[in-house]
Amino acid sequence: MFLRSRVFSCLLMALVALNAAAMGQAASAPETAPAPRLDDKKVIPYRITRGDRLAVSIFGEPDLTAGNKRVEGNGTINLTLVGYVRVYGLTLAEAADAIEAAYRDGRILRNPEVTVMVEEYSPRVVTVSGKVKFPGRVDLPPExxxxxxxxxxxxxxxDDTARGTAVRLIRKQPDGSSKVYTLDVQSTLLGKDRASTSTDASFPVExxxxxxxxxKII
Structure with missing residues (x-):
């Protein structure tokens, strides 16, 4: 009886020791690091701009397939039999749809299958001047x-003298005129997330x- 009690006590002590060791390991284990945040700048479908050079392929129509089609200043490309088709501002898929429609509506092809690819990107540059720390040209990523x-x-x-609540963005229009947008960018940069200023700061550049x-007016 005494031997059985002693064995039971030893087993109980061993169990307590193992449990304590396991708890100690759990306490000393480092916490799992949170997954790194992905860049919140979304990759978007490329939109064709003036000066891009495009390759237009039409399935089964080698005579109508052409490369090195430059997007003109008015946003169009010149295609065999259909003439000028506007592609400026369209994604490659949308441009293919527009070209298909041109051949279909012109009763040249019944069911054209068009693929559009960019052979050469036009330089995508904006110019910044005025009261910023490093005025100059900024290259925009294509996609x-x-x-x-x-x-x-x-x-x-x-810079310290900037009037960031009245930033002017000047954009050329297809007819050669310019349109001016006045935008409040500073409020959002300072964390004032009012709906109107957030929209201004999110204004897309081209x-x-x-x-x-x-x-700044003093």
Whole structure:
């Protein structure tokens, strides 16, 4: 009886020791690091811009397939038999649809199957001047949509004399005129996330835009 009690006590002590060791290991194990955040800048379908050179392939129609089609200043490309088709601002898939429609509506092809590819990207540049830390030209990535906030951040942000609530963005129009947008970018950069200012800071930039940051009125 005494021997059985002693064996039971030993087993109980061993169990307690193992449990304590396991708890100690759990306590000393490092916490799992959170997964790194992905870049929140979304990759978007590329949109054709002026100066791009495109390859247009039409399945089963080698005579109509052509490369090195430059997007003109008015946003069009010149295609065999259908003439000028507007592709500026379209994704490659949308441009293919527009070209298919041109051949179909012109009763040249019944069911055209078009593929559009970019052979050469036009330089995608915006110019920033005025009261920013590093004024100059900014290259835009081809397959990301940058906002005016992204561009201002790229040039180092506003300097101390900037009037960041009245940033002017000048954009060329297809007819040669210019359109001016006045945007409040500073409020969002300072964390004032009102709906209107957040929208301003998220204003998308396009190649050949000019951004001017005026001086603060004292």
């Amino acid at each position: 990301q949509q940058w906002t005016i906030k992204d561009v201002i951040t790229k040039v180092g942000g506003f 190649p050949d835009d000019t951004i001017y940051v005026p001086e």
